[in-house]
Amino acid sequence: MTEPALADWLSQTNDVxxxxxxxxxxxxxxxxxxxxPEPALWPVGDIADLAAxxxxxxxxxxxxxxxxxxxxxxxxxxxxxxxxxxLGLGRDNVLVTTGGMQALDLIGKVLLDRGGVIAAxxxxxxxxxxxxxxxxxxxxxxxxxxxxxxxLATMQGAQFAYVVPNFSNPTGxxxxxxxxxxxxxxxxxTGTWLVEDDPYGTLYYDGAPLPRILELAGTGGTYDGPVIxxxxxxxxxxPGLRIGWVxxxxxxxxxxxxxxxxxxMCTSGLCQLMALxxxxxxxxxxxxxxxxxxxxxxxDALAAAMATHLSDLLDWQLPQGGxxxxxxxxxxxxxxxxxxxxxxxxxxxxxxxxxxxxxxQDRRSIRINFTLNPPARLAExxxxxxxxxxxxxxxx
Amino acid sequence: MTEPALADWLSQTNDVxxxxxxxxxxxxxxxxxxxxPEPALWPVGDIADLAAxxxxxxxxxxxxxxxxxxxxxxxxxxxxxxxxxxLGLGRDNVLVTTGGMQALDLIGKVLLDRGGVIAAxxxxxxxxxxxxxxxxxxxxxxxxxxxxxxxLATMQGAQFAYVVPNFSNPTGxxxxxxxxxxxxxxxxxTGTWLVEDDPYGTLYYDGAPLPRILELAGTGGTYDGPVIxxxxxxxxxxPGLRIGWVxxxxxxxxxxxxxxxxxxMCTSGLCQLMALxxxxxxxxxxxxxxxxxxxxxxxDALAAAMATHLSDLLDWQLPQGGxxxxxxxxxxxxxxxxxxxxxxxxxxxxxxxxxxxxxxQDRRSIRINFTLNPPARLAExxxxxxxxxxxxxxxx
Numbered sequence: 001m002t003e004p005a006l007a008d009w010l011s012q013t014n015d016v017x018x019x020x021x022x023x024x025x026x027x028x029x030x031x032x033x034x035x036x037p038e039p040a041l042w043p044v045g046d047i048a049d050l051a052a053x054x055x056x057x058x059x060x061x062x063x064x065x066x067x068x069x070x071x072x073x074x075x076x077x078x079x080x081x082x083x084x085x086x087l088g089l090g091r092d093n094v095l096v097t098t099g100g101m102q103a104l105d106l107i108g109k110v111l112l113d114r115g116g117v118i119a120a121x122x123x124x125x126x127x128x129x130x131x132x133x134x135x136x137x138x139x140x141x142x143x144x145x146x147x148x149x150x151x152l153a154t155m156q157g158a159q160f161a162y163v164v165p166n167f168s169n170p171t172g173x174x175x176x177x178x179x180x181x182x183x184x185x186x187x188x189x190t191g192t193w194l195v196e197d198d199p200y201g202t203l204y205y206d207g208a209p210l211p212r213i214l215e216l217a218g219t220g221g222t223y224d225g226p227v228i229x230x231x232x233x234x235x236x237x238x239p240g241l242r243i244g245w246v247x248x249x250x251x252x253x254x255x256x257x258x259x260x261x262x263x264x265m266c267t268s269g270l271c272q273l274m275a276l277x278x279x280x281x282x283x284x285x286x287x288x289x290x291x292x293x294x295x296x297x298x299x300d301a302l303a304a305a306m307a308t309h310l311s312d313l314l315d316w317q318l319p320q321g322g323x324x325x326x327x328x329x330x331x332x333x334x335x336x337x338x339x340x341x342x343x344x345x346x347x348x349x350x351x352x353x354x355x356x357x358x359x360x361q362d363r364r365s366i367r368i369n370f371t372l373n374p375p376a377r378l379a380e381x382x383x384x385x386x387x388x389x390x391x392x393x394x395x396x
Numbered sequence: 397m398t399e400p401a402l403a404d405w406l407s408q409t410n411d412v413x414x415x416x417x418x419x420x421x422x423x424x425x426x427x428x429x430x431x432x433p434e435p436a437l438w439p440v441g442d443i444a445d446l447a448a449x450x451x452x453x454x455x456x457x458x459x460x461x462x463x464x465x466x467x468x469x470x471x472x473x474x475x476x477x478x479x480x481x482x483l484g485l486g487r488d489n490v491l492v493t494t495g496g497m498q499a500l501d502l503i504g505k506v507l508l509d510r511g512g513v514i515a516a517x518x519x520x521x522x523x524x525x526x527x528x529x530x531x532x533x534x535x536x537x538x539x540x541x542x543x544x545x546x547x548l549a550t551m552q553g554a555q556f557a558y559v560v561p562n563f564s565n566p567t568g569x570x571x572x573x574x575x576x577x578x579x580x581x582x583x584x585x586t587g588t589w590l591v592e593d594d595p596y597g598t599l600y601y602d603g604a605p606l607p608r609i610l611e612l613a614g615t616g617g618t619y620d621g622p623v624i625x626x627x628x629x630x631x632x633x634x635p636g637l638r639i640g641w642v643x644x645x646x647x648x649x650x651x652x653x654x655x656x657x658x659x660x661m662c663t664s665g666l667c668q669l670m671a672l673x674x675x676x677x678x679x680x681x682x683x684x685x686x687x688x689x690x691x692x693x694x695x696d697a698l699a700a701a702m703a704t705h706l707s708d709l710l711d712w713q714l715p716q717g718g719x720x721x722x723x724x725x726x727x728x729x730x731x732x733x734x735x736x737x738x739x740x741x742x743x744x745x746x747x748x749x750x751x752x753x754x755x756x757q758d759r760r761s762i763r764i765n766f767t768l769n770p771p772a773r774l775a776e777x778x779x780x781x782x783x784x785x786x787x788x789x790x791x792x
Contacts, residue, residue, distance in 0.1 A: 003587040003622075004555045006651055007509050036461065044455045051447035051666065059440045063634035065432065098494055098638070101661040109530045113403050114510060130658035134505045135403075159400045191399040226399075238459035240665035242494075255402055262526035263659065265497040269636035270447065271664055 009133045016355050019340060023349050030381040033349040035169065035323050036372045041291050042238050046283055047274065054273035062273050066266040068257050070096025070245075074276045078245050081279065082229070087218035092250040095257060098267045100199055100232035100244035102260070104131035107195060107228065109259040110252075111159040112137050119154045119161040123326075123356035123365070125169040125197065128162060139358035144179045151186035160193035160228070161186075165213060167200040167322025170356045170367035174320050180213045187226040188217075193252070197230045200322040202288060205296040207320060214247060224249045233275050235323075236284045241271040295323070301375030302368065305382035313389045314366075323371045328353075328364050333396055334389060335363045342392045348384040405529045412751050415736060419745050426777040429745040431565065431719050432768045437687050438634050442679055443670065450669035458669050462662040464653050466492025466641075470672045474641050477675065478625070483614035488646040491653060494663045496595055496628035496640035498656070500527035503591060503624065505655040506648075507555040508533050515550045515557040519722075519752035519761070521565040521593065524558060535754035540575045547582035556589035556624070557582075561609060563596040563718025566752045566763035570716050576609045583622040584613075589648070593626045596718040598684060601692040603716060610643060620645045629671050631719075632680045637667040691719070697771030698764065701778035709785045710762075719767045724749075724760050730789055731759045738788045744780040 023029055054062045061071060069075060074096055079089040097103045104127065112118075112135035120128070122141035142154050142161060155161050163183060165175035175183075187194035196213045217225035226249075233243040246256060260266075278284050302325060303318050313334075316327035329336065336352040343350055353365030368385075370378060419425055450458045457467060465471060470492055475485040493499045500523065508514075508531035516524070518537035538550050538557060551557050559579060561571035571579075583590035592609045613621035622645075629639040642652060656662075674680050698721060699714050709730075712723035725732065732748040739746055749761030764781075766774060 004507065004589065006506055007512075010506065010651055010654060034461075039456050039460060042455060042459050044451060044459070047455075047459065048448045048451035051451050052444045055440060055444035055447050059438060059443075060435050061636075063438050063440070063443065063636040064435060065430075065635045098660045099662075102659065105659050110402055110406065111400065116403075127658070127661065133658060134655065193400065239461045240457075240459040242660060242662070242664045255406055258406060259530065262523070262529060263498065263501050264494045264638060265523065266495075266638070268638045268664055268667055271666065 007134065009136060012133060016340070016352065019344070020349070023344055026344060026347065028347055029344070030348045030377055030384065031372060032369045032378070032381050033351045034372070035369060037235065037239065038294060038371055041287065041294060043283060043287055047238065050274045050277040050283075051270065054270055054277060058273055062270040064269060066269045066272060068261050068266050069253070070094065070267060071269065071272045071276065074272045077276055077279050078231075078247070082214070082247055084215050084218065086220070087215050088220070088222055089247060090222050092253060093223050093247050095246040095248075095253050095260065096267050096272055097244040097246060097260070098264055099239070099242040100197070100230055100234065101127050101131060102263065103230045103244055103246045104128050104197070106246075106256045106259045106263065107160065108132040108135045108137070109263070110255045111193065117158040119158040119192070120358055121163045121168060122358055123170055123353060123362060124162065124358055125164060126355045128197070129356075129358060141358060144175055144183065145173070151182050152189060155186045155190045155192040157190075158192050160195050162195045162197065163213075164197045164200070166198055166210070167203065167319055169199070169322070170324055170351070170353070171326040172317070172319030172322050172324050174210070177210055180210065181216060184213050184216050184227065192226070193228055194226050195228045195230065199232050199235055201231070202236055203292070203295060203323065204321040205292060205299060222250070223247070228252060233278075236288070237275070237278050241274055243267065243271050243275045295371050298370045298373070298375060298378060299325075302370040302378040302382065305379040309382045309386040310389075313386060323369055325368045325370060327366055327368060329389070331393060332364065334393055335396065336366050337363055338396065339366065339389060339392045342395070343385060343388040346384045346388040346391070348381045348388065350385065403530065405532060408529060412736070412748065415740070416745070419740055422740060422743065424743055425740070426744045426773055426780065427768060428765045428774070428777050429747045430768065431765060433631065433635065434690060434767055437683065437690060439679060439683055443634065446670045446673040446679075447666065450666055450673060454669055458666040460665060462665045462668060464657045464662050465649070466490065466663060467665065467668045467672065470668050473672055473675050474627075474643070478610070478643055480611050480614065482616070483611050484616070484618055485643060486618050488649060489619050489643050491642040491644075491649050491656065492663050492668060493640040493642060493656070494660055495630065495635070495638040496593070496626055497523050497527060498659065499626045499640050499642045500524050500593070502642070502652045502655040502659065503556065504528040504531045504533070505659070506651045507589065513554045515554040515588070516754055517559045517564060518754055519566055519749060519758060520558065520754055521560060522751045524593070525752075525754060537754060540571055540579065541569070547578050548585060551582045551586045551588040553586075554588050556591050558591045558593065559609075560593045560596070562594055562606070563599065563715055565595070565718070566720055566747070566749070567722040568713070568715030568718050568720050570606070573606055576606065577612060580609050580612050580623065588622070589624055590622050591624045591626065595628050595631055597627070598632055599688070599691060599719065600717040601688060601695060618646070619643070624648060629674075632684070633671070633674050637670055639663065639667050639671045691767050694766045694769070694771060694774060695721075698766040698774040698778065701775040705778045705782040706785075709782060719765055721764045721766060723762055723764060725785070727789060728760065729792060730785060732762050733759055734791075735762065735784060735788045738791070739781060739784040742780045742784040742787070744777045744784065746781065
């Protein structure tokens with residue numbers, strides 16, 4: 001017997017995830033790798049009440065199959081939440097997804113045949129690259145804000161463009177208003193869909209939120225523009241509910257719905273009702289100030305510790321929001337894939353830049369999370385990281 | 397501007413789903429189309445308690461990201477539940493999925509490149525065809541039990557074979573033990589993976605359950621055979637939790653895990669804890685007798701009504717379990733796609749056979765569900781269906 005070969009794309013994954021999994025076994029490890037929230041911020045009692053009352057008060061919706069697109073009341077609530085003067089959203093503009101990740105998978109299914117081109121903000125979210133790998137796309141790196149970046153030329157002929165304008169994962173960069181407008185204009189001129197992935201849109205620690213690209217794209221009447229907006233409850237309430245949403249033109253929602261039907265049929269009715277309850281009773285708004293205070297303090301603590309321990313080794317910019325500091329080695333000999341392994345020996349875990357590079361080539365950068373650990377642990381993590389970088393350079 | 401084309405596969409879907417959706421607006425419609433359970437059988441109070449205590453007692457697991465493969469305790473519980481003498485299952489044999497549907501999607505991602513061949517029991521579950529369409533497979537129809545069926549020749553060179561041995565959707569057929577053994581032997585001889593999809597494995601109304609093909613495939617030590625077994629909580633407890641599972645060789649679980657990472661990252665921790673709680677406190681076992689009594693009564697009621705109203709129009713066999721009666725028109729002029737539209741005019745909804753045919757050609761069969769409606773409604777549904785068939789033939 002000869003076992004059939006696995007699909008081609010499986011040979012293109014890296015082993016960083018396995019390294020992370022093994023890291024879970026290391027005692028006293030300071031995990032600054034993932035994009036994990038602080039569990040102490042979850043309003044456990046409120047969420048337990050939401051869960052029980054969803055089942056008791058709406059058993060047919062909580063326990064039965066939902067419509068593929070999501071519960072009508074939740075779709076309406078999301079449409080209302082994101083509508084603005086000039087941006088009219090209705091139920092047909094909204095698809096509920098099983099976490100934000102599923103939206104990325106569905107977009108790949110709907111827009112990519114083999115060889116399809118994605119214009120992606122680079123470096124890009126690892127999960128997006130994971131989601132699209134089975135469709136075998138080609139990448140055209142896109143660096144808004146860099147010299148000579150031409151959105152029109154970059155987006156022309158691409159199936160879609162992918163950006164995280166609010167505190168991009170991994171770089172933490174905030175795309176300024178003029179660049180948002182230029183991206184939208186290029187999408188409108190080329191016909192290329194523009195995916196605005198916005199998991200961190202509520203996590204502004206300094207200054208007022210910028211308008212979403214979706215808001216700039218209002219078309220008068222029911223929204224029918226080229227922006228495909230992705231949101232998630234994972235950062236606003238809790239990731240374990242796996243609730244995300246897509247806001248897009250009705251014909252795109254219809255195509256994504258066909259793809260969702262064959263992906264998981266529908267999202268848990270129970271979890272959808274809990275999301276709806278959290279929106280309706282104001283829970284997500286109520287907990288936000290404490291979330292922002294906690295994460296702002298942690299960001300500042302990490303930045304202070306990095307200034308103390310890492311300023312001769314790394315360059316970085318303070319992000320105004322989100323969950324990460326992106327840092328680049330000053331010494332070009334540092335290989336950050338090698339650093340990951342050495343960092344684990346030193347009891348700290350960060351994410352190497354290679355996994356965020358659509359072309360897999362970056363070996364000089366790392367992503368450091370500041371939301372999961374309290375200030376003292378972040379400081380100790382920065383100290384360990386400095387030792388690991390020195391050890392890597394010495395070994396190298 | 398020219399909008400990019402959607403992926404090829406989206407042009408290959410049929411419009412039956414749209415017809416069903418429109419059907420939701422028809423007053424007094426008797427829905428015998430879907431595979432829906434009877435909501436009155438859900439133990440609402442017990443499930444509400446499971447939900448609240450999952451959040452209160454295990455907030456980190458309920459509300460945080462789960463491991464991609466699922467919570468270790470749930471994987472262990474599933475492994476224990478399906479282990480048998482001669483079939484040793486451990487945690488590494490189990491992947492938790494977001495409903496049974498997701499398992500089908502992941503199998504397609506892992507095993508299908510464009511042009512890959514699936515040997516599929518035909519007619520086949522609509523959802524499986526939906527799940528694999530984005531991967532562009534070729535189908536080799538497989539009819540266990542038909543004259544001249546050669547499992548070895550059919551499975552040779554296929555990426556995987558797909559069967560629903562217990563009360564196949566749509567036909568309701570129970571694959572006998574000897575055929576199960578022959579399918580397994582062919583999988584072992586050819587190296588082709590054998591997907592055993594088993595949503596109805598607990599729904600035996602007559603006689604004792606046959607051994608799963610998975611059980612026949614025990615390899616001594618930790619399971620490492622060619623059977624990929626799919627289960628779901630949707631029929632045992634409630635579909636709204638979206639909990640399914642795959643049991644397979646560890647290397648297949650590892651590949652499916654990579655695919656799940658890019659599909660939805662992980663399944664809801666809350667829903668996983670509720671499934672674990674229902675297994676541990678015996679809830680699923682406790683409610684099964686009443687489920688079986690209710691569905692057996694309804695099956696018999698539908699069969700009696702069909703004997704009264706439809707015996708001159710349709711041929712069918714009484715299924716020993718599951719959720720459906722599969723019926724074929726006696727008059728070859730009946731087009732069951734046309735019948736669907738006429739049936740809606742008569743206030744009854746069934747599923748036409750075309751959607752279950754991998755080649756899309758069947759126009760003579762229909763699938764009739766008996767689990768959702770009480771006996772009197774089933775009888776009225778059969779009466780309306782007979783009128784609709786006559787009207788379709790007259791309109792001819």
